[in-house]
Structures are given as C-alpha cells and as structure tokens.
Amino acid sequence: MKWTTSFLLLTLLITSCVSQPTLDDSDVIATIVAATLNAPTSEKTSPPATQATSNETDAPSPSSTPLPSSPTSTPTNTPSLTPTPTKTPTTTPTPTSPPGDPRETLGTPSWEDNFNSSANWYTYQDSSSKMEVKGGKLILKVFQAENYEYWGLSVPELEDFYLEYTGAFGESCSGKDRFGMIFRSPKENKGYLFGITCDGHLRLSAWDGEDYTTLQNWQKSEHIQTGPGAENRVGIKAKGTTLTGYINGHEVVSKKSDLFEKGRFGAMFAAAETPGFQAEITYAVYWKLK
Numbered sequence: 001m002k003w004t005t006s007f008l009l010l011t012l013l014i015t016s017c018v019s020q021p022t023l024d025d026s027d028v029i030a031t032i033v034a035a036t037l038n039a040p041t042s043e044k045t046s047p048p049a050t051q052a053t054s055n056e057t058d059a060p061s062p063s064s065t066p067l068p069s070s071p072t073s074t075p076t077n078t079p080s081l082t083p084t085p086t087k088t089p090t091t092t093p094t095p096t097s098p099p100g101d102p103r104e105t106l107g108t109p110s111w112e113d114n115f116n117s118s119a120n121w122y123t124y125q126d127s128s129s130k131m132e133v134k135g136g137k138l139i140l141k142v143f144q145a146e147n148y149e150y151w152g153l154s155v156p157e158l159e160d161f162y163l164e165y166t167g168a169f170g171e172s173c174s175g176k177d178r179f180g181m182i183f184r185s186p187k188e189n190k191g192y193l194f195g196i197t198c199d200g201h202l203r204l205s206a207w208d209g210e211d212y213t214t215l216q217n218w219q220k221s222e223h224i225q226t227g228p229g230a231e232n233r234v235g236i237k238a239k240g241t242t243l244t245g246y247i248n249g250h251e252v253v254s255k256k257s258d259l260f261e262k263g264r265f266g267a268m269f270a271a272a273e274t275p276g277f278q279a280e281i282t283y284a285v286y287w288k289l290k
Contacts, residue, residue, distance in 0.1 A: 100250075100251055101246070101249030103285075106162060109285045114283055115138050115281070118133035129143065137280040142269060142276070149178075149270040151267065158286065159184075159290070160239050161289055162235060162236070162289065164234065166232075166281065167281040168282070171278070173198035173227070175197065175199050176197045178269065180194050180269075181193070181266065182268045192215075192257070192260060193205050197224075198227065199226060200224040201220055202221050206259050223247040
C-alpha cells in the first residue's frame with residue numbers, strides 16, 4: 001500500500017528550522033523537508049511522513065601449465081600410456097562471518113525484502129532526490145551535492161531489534177557521500193541516524209526536531225569497503241538504551257542513548273561531494289529482539 005503526503009506543511013517546517021544548532025565549533029546542522037515515504041503492507045500501517053536534514057562537518061577526507069610432450073617411441077610388446085594430467089579445481093574460500101555477527105546468531109528474520117517489487121517501499125522523484133525500486137534494488141539518488149540527508153520512514157514501529165541493509169555506493173562517489181538508515185523514529189522529524197561514507201567513515205547521531213546530538217562523530221573504520229561500487233552490510237542493534245552499529249558483521253560503535261525508545265525505520269542518503277550521487281540497497285532485513 002502506498003500513501004500520499006501533503007506538501008502544505010513544507011514552508012512551516014522549513015521556517016521552524018531556521019536556527020542552526022551547532023555540533024561543535026566546526027559542525028552545523030540545517031534542516032529541510034523532502035518528500036519520501038515508505039509503508040510496508042506486511043504489517044498494520046499508519047500514514048507515514050518524511051524528513052530530510054543536512055549535517056555539515058569538517059573531517060579529513062584515503063598461467064597455464066604446459067602438457068608433457070608425447071613419447072617418441074613405444075617399446076615393443078609393452079605399450080605404455082602417458083597419463084594426461086588433470087587440473088585440480090581451485091576453490092575460492094568462502095568468507096567466514098566475524099565473531100559476534102548478529103546475522104549468524106539470530107535465526108529466522110522477522111521480515112526481509114529482496115526488492116522484487118516496490119510493494120514495501122514508497123517511490124518518488126522530485127527536484128532534489130528520488131527513491132525507486134528497479135532491477136531488484138532500492139535506488140537512492142540525490143541530484144545536487146548539498147550535504148542534505150534525506151530519509152523516508154516506514155512502518156512498523158520497532159522497539160528492540162537488529163536491522164541490516166546490504167547496499168553499495170554508486171558508480172561515482174567521494175568524501176562524505178553516504179547512505180544508511182534512520183531508526184526508532186517516533187515522528188517524521190525525529191530519530192537516530194547511522195550511516196557510512198564513500199571514504200570509509202561512519203557516524204551515529206540523533207535529531208529531535210530541534211537539536212542535533214552526535215553520539216559518535218565521524219570515525220574511520222577499516223571494515224568499510226570504500227569507493228565507487230563498494231558493497232557493505234550496514235546494521236544497527238537497538239536493545240534498551242544501547243545502540244550498537246555493525247559494518248559487514250563487525251561491531252564498530254556502541255553508545256547509550258534514551259532519546260527515543262521506539263519508532264519506524266527507513267533509508268537515509270546524502271550527497272556531500274558528488275552531484276548525482278547514487279546508492280543502492282539490495283537486501284533489507286530485521287529481527288525483533290522481543
């Protein structure tokens with residue numbers, strides 16, 4: 001089921017966010033409203049809404065093997081055969097999951113989506129950005145590099161859970177171009193944000209509609225696959241007040257916060273460096289933890 005939203009509150013929302021709370025001396029947050037929406041049909045739904053913000057931060061931008069020759073003569077009465085060597089197939093080791101990878105211990109997911117259709121996702125396009133399901137992917141695209149973080153909210157409302165997206169940066173990306181998730185969002189303009197960048201940084205933060213709180217500022221991680229086309233698994237575990245982020249099964253951040261107890265989730269994306277930046281999510285899954 002797809003919901004439609006009204007843009008009558010656009011001017012009011014933008015006006016209400018004129019003030020720019022500082023993260024520190026070099027970090028400034030500004031807010032703008034975008035039109036995105038997500039309403040899965042697999043659970044009871046309520047009309048969702050959308051929000052987009054911009055988070056500006058200064059941070060450092062990283063044979064063949066010849067066969068043996070045939071014999072020149074054959075002994076009389078005792079023919080000999082020259083064995084032809086056979087190739088032993090080489091195998092590529094299957095990557096093992098790192099210790100503590102939640103996906104390996106949680107069992108059957110509560111919900112998953114391979115993007116075979118757009119039934120679970122709102123799709124749209126406006127002058128700033130677009131979300132569409134195409135070719136087994138949720139495609140997230142920003143037309144201008146203005147550093148605004150766009151997100152679209154979904155139902156159901158989750159409290160304790162592990163949520164994971166498998167996604168990739170597009171054919172062109174650099175710096176803090178990023179994608180990730182919004183979660184525990186009680187309203188369209190509130191929630192936690194967790195994302196990774198093209199240059200290999202991660203950040204965990206919260207936006208309460210007025211103030212921006214950095215739980216983990218930009219942090220370089222060796223576990224992030226970087227650059228255009230790089231694929232990553234981005235996961236967040238929310239259990240009580242503990243928020244734990246995972247990249248490709250590796251725990252990379254864990255923080256305490258009681259700002260939001262439960263809420264909806266969605267996809268987040270932003271272009272900081274690259275006009276036309278695109279990210280693609282190919283698999284989304286969550287496990288309810290209680």
